[in-house]
Amino acid sequence: AQSVTQLDSQVPVFEEAPVELRCNYSSSVSVYLFWYVQYPNQGLQLLLKYLSGSTLVESINGFEAEFNKSQTSFHLRKPSVHISDTAEYFCALDGAGSYQLTFGKGTKLSVIP
Amino acid sequence: DGGITQSPKYLFRKEGQNVTLSCEQNLNHDAMYWYRQDPGQGLRLIYYSQIVNDFQKGDIAEGYSVSREKKESFPLTVTSAQKNPTAFYLCASSITGGLLNTEAFFGQGTRLTVV
Numbered sequence: 001a002q003s004v005t006q007l008d009s010q011v012p013v014f015e016e017a018p019v020e021l022r023c024n025y026s027s028s029v030s031v032y033l034f035w036y037v038q039y040p041n042q043g044l045q046l047l048l049k050y051l052s053g054s055t056l057v058e059s060i061n062g063f064e065a066e067f068n069k070s071q072t073s074f075h076l077r078k079p080s081v082h083i084s085d086t087a088e089y090f091c092a093l094d095g096a097g098s099y100q101l102t103f104g105k106g107t108k109l110s111v112i113p
Numbered sequence: 114d115g116g117i118t119q120s121p122k123y124l125f126r127k128e129g130q131n132v133t134l135s136c137e138q139n140l141n142h143d144a145m146y147w148y149r150q151d152p153g154q155g156l157r158l159i160y161y162s163q164i165v166n167d168f169q170k171g172d173i174a175e176g177y178s179v180s181r182e183k184k185e186s187f188p189l190t191v192t193s194a195q196k197n198p199t200a201f202y203l204c205a206s207s208i209t210g211g212l213l214n215t216e217a218f219f220g221q222g223t224r225l226t227v228v
Contacts, residue, residue, distance in 0.1 A: 009153065034216065043117075043203055043219035044156075090155060100146070100171065101217060105155040 002027040002095045006104035021076040021107045023091035033074040034092040086111045119220035134189045136204035145187035150201040
């Protein structure tokens with residue numbers, strides 16, 4: 001069985017401050033990891049993904065995540081947040097051969113002006 | 114533009130009625146998925162299909178049914194057997210069923226409310 005735990009359901013942060021959204025996973029097989037973002041009443045958009053290779057992956061809008069196999073984590077970070085980053089963020093896992101994504105329960109990021 | 118279209122965006126249903134949610138994609142993807150989203154619960158998989166005329170139950174399939182007669186379409190029927198159908202429903206697709214080296218693309222969702 002595989003699972004994803006997002007440790008914080010809500011994270012408030014002031015504009016231009018750094019933020020970290022935490023994600024831990026459990027799986028008995030090799031994994032692919034994803035971060036998705038959801039704006040209110042919309043679908044999910046892929047933010048970044050780790051499939052193999054470099055453990056540090058980056059998105060085009062300044063987010064980055066680091067795959068840490070020993071700690072089974074895939075935390076999302078941004079050094080300086082903007083108001084437009086306010087959204088819900090989902091960590092997801094695809095265990096090799098599972099043919100489905102397993103999602104965490106989401107973290108709502110609120111950026112305060 | 115390529116993408117996934119879900120319709121309608123908002124749907125109201127009376128208790129005891131079946132209702133069908135539409136999902137169409139023009140991305141030429143083989144695999145399609147239906148997820149249910151409830152506040153604070155994340156996304157839970159209802160059904161998925163890797164190829165035409167084949168589909169598999171996800172974690173919460175009870176009270177739902179699907180069909181995959183065409184590659185582009187994967188409609189979801191919420192039956193009267195579903196005890197708590199009010200939720201936000203998301204359809205997704207991916208190039209291959211294993212999600213290897215690819216990503217899942219999501220529609221804009223359908224918010225179903227039982228009245």
